[in-house]
Amino acid sequence: AQKVTQAQTEISVVEKEDVTLDCVYETRDTTYYLFWYKQPPSGELVFLIRRNSFDEQNEISGRYSWNFQKSTSSFNFTITASQVVDSAVYFCALSPSQGGSEKLVFGKGMKLTVNP
Amino acid sequence: EPEVTQTPSHQVTQMGQEVILRCVPISNHLYFYWYRQILGQKVEFLVSFYNNEISEKSEIFDDQFSVERPDGSNFTLKIRSTKLEDSAMYFCASSRTRQETQYFGPGTRLLVL
Numbered sequence: 001a002q003k004v005t006q007a008q009t010e011i012s013v014v015e016k017e018d019v020t021l022d023c024v025y026e027t028r029d030t031t032y033y034l035f036w037y038k039q040p041p042s043g044e045l046v047f048l049i050r051r052n053s054f055d056e057q058n059e060i061s062g063r064y065s066w067n068f069q070k071s072t073s074s075f076n077f078t079i080t081a082s083q084v085v086d087s088a089v090y091f092c093a094l095s096p097s098q099g100g101s102e103k104l105v106f107g108k109g110m111k112l113t114v115n116p
Numbered sequence: 117e118p119e120v121t122q123t124p125s126h127q128v129t130q131m132g133q134e135v136i137l138r139c140v141p142i143s144n145h146l147y148f149y150w151y152r153q154i155l156g157q158k159v160e161f162l163v164s165f166y167n168n169e170i171s172e173k174s175e176i177f178d179d180q181f182s183v184e185r186p187d188g189s190n191f192t193l194k195i196r197s198t199k200l201e202d203s204a205m206y207f208c209a210s211s212r213t214r215q216e217t218q219y220f221g222p223g224t225r226l227l228v229l
Contacts, residue, residue, distance in 0.1 A: 035217070045159070045207060045220035091159060102147060102172060102214050103161035 023092030120221035139208030
């Protein structure tokens with residue numbers, strides 16, 4: 001069975017602070033994909049990143065960076081110099097890259113509030 | 117940039133009524149999905165659809181639910197007899213292939229009274 005755990009449920013920071021969102025996953029699949037999605041207050045789900053389990057290189061995109069560590073089954077997301085517009089619920093998700101299942105398994109989400 | 121669209125954005129219905137939620141996936145995508153999110157909870161998979169048939173469904177997707185691709189662009193989710201616990205945000209998603217990223221629509225917020 002697949003499982004995604006986002007232990008933090010809510011974080012509040014002040015603008016310009018750095019913040020890291022934790023994600024730990026469980027899967028028996030040897031190959032899989034990991035994702036982060038952002039859900040702003042308007043409610044839509046915005047795709048942020050997808051990583052293949054074979055690719056453990058960390059990735060940086062502007063103020064966003066992701067740290068994938070297969071040894072600890074973690075895929076953490078850091079926002080540098082946070083802004084008020086980063087306020088949202090962030091979901092980590094997992095799907096197999098092979099086999100019959102196509103579904104995304106989501107964590108419970110982490111609500112980030114960035115205060116001015 | 118192509119987007120998944122969903123209509124209506126909000127729907128209020130009485131318990132026991134049928135509802136149809138509509139989605140227009142991204143045009144060159146072949147895989148379609150429905151997920152739901154009960155208020156304040158995580159996003160849960162309902163069903164995936166490919167080549168005009170269901171390829172996978174969750175235990176939530178019981179006989180009250182059905183999906184259809186009535187034409188070349190729309191993808192619908194029907195709930196035959198709504199229950200109070202069906203109140204949720206319903207998201208449609210699509211992907212070009214099974215392995216590629218699923219892109220989500222803005223959701224339909226369903227309230228069953």
